[in-house]
Amino acid sequence: DGGITQSPKYLFRKEGQNVTLSCEQNLNHDAMYWYRQDPGQGLRLIYYSQIVNDFQKGDIAEGYSVSREKKESFPLTVTSAQKNPTAFYLCASGGRSGPPKGANVLTFGAGSRLTVL
């Protein structure tokens, strides 16, 4: 089955620790995205990548880092600089090669819930 896999589903972090959330897709999508969801605030874009070895900051990139070394993988590191990391993190992918580039329907993973102790 084609899809997008996030792990772990639940993660607990002590203050001052970095943690990395995994996101893998086998949909042959060019673009991948990380969103953060807090209660009542919808989804906010952290980082996105449209091609291997390239990525752009979203609206709330501070305290986060990403890499895109392979087309299939887009891990997100929540660093100790992120002051309020407790949230639900959603990874998504979209956009196959070729036009129209704007028809970018996203497929989402099941999410990772991070709690800071």
Add this chain to the structure above:
Amino acid sequence: SQQGEEDPQALSIQEGENATMNCSYKTSINNLQWYRQNSGRGLVHLILIRSNEREKHSGRLRVTLDTSKKSSSLLITASRAADTASYFCATVSNAGGTSYGKLTFGQGTILTVHP
């Protein structure tokens, strides 16, 4: 900043009734999409409407787009208890050439359908 703002924030109806959710946005878009999210899960794409389209249907879903007012609405007809979920609009902007664009989501509408 949030591109899409949705109204109402919460909607409670009885099975069989229609549910209408609205979305407003601020800048020009390539297309607008609606997604559904069951509690604690990922989002699922429902429907996409392009900036040059005014209305689109998919099963019990009807989406309209008014680019002059920068607004869209999602109508779910003959609602069922299984439609209970959060619904989000997402706008795609700056797409074209080699860019897939940026998807920005609204705050969402929580729909509860009572049996």
